[in-house]
Amino acid sequence: MVNCRLDSSTRERVRRMREVERWVDGESSHSEEVAEHVAGCATCMAYEKRLRMLRAGVAAVVRTETIGDTRFPAFMEGIRRSRAQRSWWRLSWRVLSVSTVATLVLLAGSLYTYEYLNVPDPPVVESASTDIEDGAVTSYASDNGVTTVWVVSQDNDVW
Numbered sequence: 780m781v782n783c784r785l786d787s788s789t790r791e792r793v794r795r796m797r798e799v800e801r802w803v804d805g806e807s808s809h810s811e812e813v814a815e816h817v818a819g820c821a822t823c824m825a826y827e828k829r830l831r832m833l834r835a836g837v838a839a840v841v842r843t844e845t846i847g848d849t850r851f852p853a854f855m856e857g858i859r860r861s862r863a864q865r866s867w868w869r870l871s872w873r874v875l876s877v878s879t880v881a882t883l884v885l886l887a888g889s890l891y892t893y894e895y896l897n898v899p900d901p902p903v904v905e906s907a908s909t910d911i912e913d914g915a916v917t918s919y920a921s922d923n924g925v926t927t928v929w930v931v932s933q934d935n936d937v938w
């Protein structure tokens with residue numbers, strides 16, 4: 780079995796690829812010979828598959844992109860509009876990201892200040908209440924700044 784990757788020089792391989800290309804396009808003068816070779820050569824078979832996919836893709840694109848002369852000005856206008864829109868979006872996104880960064884920097888600064896100012900103070904319980912029916916709340920602040928809150932329910936469960 781002939782394999783171009785293993786058996787051929789670069790020049791020979793290019794010649795065969797051109798041959799395969801012509802064959803795929805239906806322009807080969809000795810298609811039977813090429814067909815026989817492709818069937819037995821993994822390299823050319825892969826190349827043929829790629830070419831056919833490419834041709835099919837191009838054909839599909841050409842089919843969908845074909846525009847009649849009467850619709851052409853509208854089509855161009857559509858392109859121009861979508862392009863303007865796209866650049867507008869890109870600009871606004873850039874402005875947005877700059878302001879977002881500014882906000883984050885400001886936020887980080889204020890958080891830092893907030894933490895710095897509040898950490899030294901021990902928490903103070905100013906008031907305490909409970910939703911438990913018939914529950915009683917008492918709080919007690921010790922001298923070392925630890926505040927304990929009791930919630931005593933009617934059943935004497937302590938929370």
Ligand SMILES: [Zn+2]
Binds near residue numbers: 795824
């Ligand atoms: Zn080959």
